[in-house]
Amino acid sequence: MAAELHVELVAADRSVWSGEATLVIARTTSGDIGVMPGHQPLLGVLESGPVTIRTSDGGTVVAAVHGGFISFADDKLSLLAEIAELSDEIDVERAERALERAKGEANAAAERRAEVRLRAVAVVH
Numbered sequence: 001m002a003a004e005l006h007v008e009l010v011a012a013d014r015s016v017w018s019g020e021a022t023l024v025i026a027r028t029t030s031g032d033i034g035v036m037p038g039h040q041p042l043l044g045v046l047e048s049g050p051v052t053i054r055t056s057d058g059g060t061v062v063a064a065v066h067g068g069f070i071s072f073a074d075d076k077l078s079l080l081a082e083i084a085e086l087s088d089e090i091d092v093e094r095a096e097r098a099l100e101r102a103k104g105e106a107n108a109a110a111e112r113r114a115e116v117r118l119r120a121v122a123v124v125h
Contacts, residue, residue: 003037004056005075009063011084017065020056024077026070027051033070041073048112050087050120051079062087062121066113081114087120093119 007024009017024035027049035042046068053061068081099114101107 003075005035005037005039005072005077006018007053007077008083009051009053009065009079009081011081014031016081016084017053017061019053021053021077022053022056023052024079025052026065026079028070031111035070035072035077037075039072041085042065042071044070046070046079046081048116050116050123053083054121062120062123064090064113064117066116084118087123088119090121092118092121 004020004022006019007017007019008015022036026033027047028044029047030044033044047063048066051063051065055061064085065081066083066085067078068079071078095114097115099111099118102110102114
């Protein structure tokens, strides 16, 4: 059996995803990071961006994450996000409309959130 790490992706309002994985890629304030079983303990600040989880059964889970923290110790990875959505929960048309609206209003934060949501969907498709 391949080495695994236990992953918990939690948003402020709900548990988004939990399970076993072989690799998690996330964006932190220090740059993109990949965490595999046996990684050194870490604590970091999450940036808005897609989080990619390679599950132990060979699947891929992608989520749009907006802010929060990442911590890893003893093959347990916690992603505590302010906002997180699984890619299959994202309404692409709604995200595209939100992006256009944010650009029109020159709202950089809303524009970034919409772009991250669309990138999370693009990773899967």
